[in-house]
Amino acid sequence: MLDRQLERSFPDISAIRDPNIRELCHAQWRYVSAHGDPSHTDIEKLPIHPSLPVARYGALASHVRGQMEISKVLVPFAKREWKVELDLDHFLACALVHDSAKVIEFVGKDGELVATPGFDHAAEGAKIALTVGFPKEVAHMIAVHTYLGPRRLPRTAAAQLFQFLDPICLPVFPEGGKGAVERHLEANGWSVPPAPPAVA
Ligand SMILES: [Fe+2]
Numbered sequence: 072m073l074d075r076q077l078e079r080s081f082p083d084i085s086a087i088r089d090p091n092i093r094e095l096c097h098a099q100w101r102y103v104s105a106h107g108d109p110s111h112t113d114i115e116k117l118p119i120h121p122s123l124p125v126a127r128y129g130a131l132a133s134h135v136r137g138q139m140e141i142s143k144v145l146v147p148f149a150k151r152e153w154k155v156e157l158d159l160d161h162f163l164a165c166a167l168v169h170d171s172a173k174v175i176e177f178v179g180k181d182g183e184l185v186a187t188p189g190f191d192h193a194a195e196g197a198k199i200a201l202t203v204g205f206p207k208e209v210a211h212m213i214a215v216h217t218y219l220g221p222r223r224l225p226r227t228a229a230a231q232l233f234q235f236l237d238p239i240c241l242p243v244f245p246e247g248g249k250g251a252v253e254r255h256l257e258a259n260g261w262s263v264p265p266a267p268p269a270v271a
Pocket residue numbers: 169170192193216217
């Protein structure tokens with residue numbers, strides 16, 4: 072069901088040149104729709120996390136649109152300035168499916184959406200990607216997209232750049248409490264170092 076909403080929510084899907092890769096994006100969303108919580112019927116209502124209300128932080132779809140838009144700038148930039156060849160199809164597809172396992176992770180409980188404890192949506196998303204037939208390069212990008220320091224080391228330029236693209240497209244800023252960097256440190260059990268003395 073959610074897979075039928077991809078074209079409407081993500082017009083940049085038409086920029087994926089390989090029709091097979093485009094079809095695999097649909098296949099991955101079909102898979103999570105079939106295996107996920109049936110309460111997820113509208114892709115624009117799926118949050119980035121149950122603790123981040125859509126009204127304030129935007130939907131997961133907005134996070135994905137940001138990654139697709141920046142990828143369209145980043146990939147030609149890397150080629151022009153660094154002579155680094157990245158596959159735009161892989162970036163766009165990875166953006167589209169990297170968080171799709173959240174459809175399985177986020178479940179309705181007592182009328183509220185909650186995250187399943189211990190569910191690793193990056194690892195699950197990568198497993199599903201391989202199951203539906205994505206190339207292993209894309210599965211690796213998905214597997215390491217969440218920054219977990221030494222536990223999730225990217226092995227390719229594409230995976231490294233996509234890992235940084237993930238928090239860029241997260242509108243969680245220090246002005247509103249804990250910013251994305253602080254949240255990542257906490258999620259990894261790393262203490263936040265004391266701030267350096269203020270400069271007068
Ligand atoms: Fe994620």
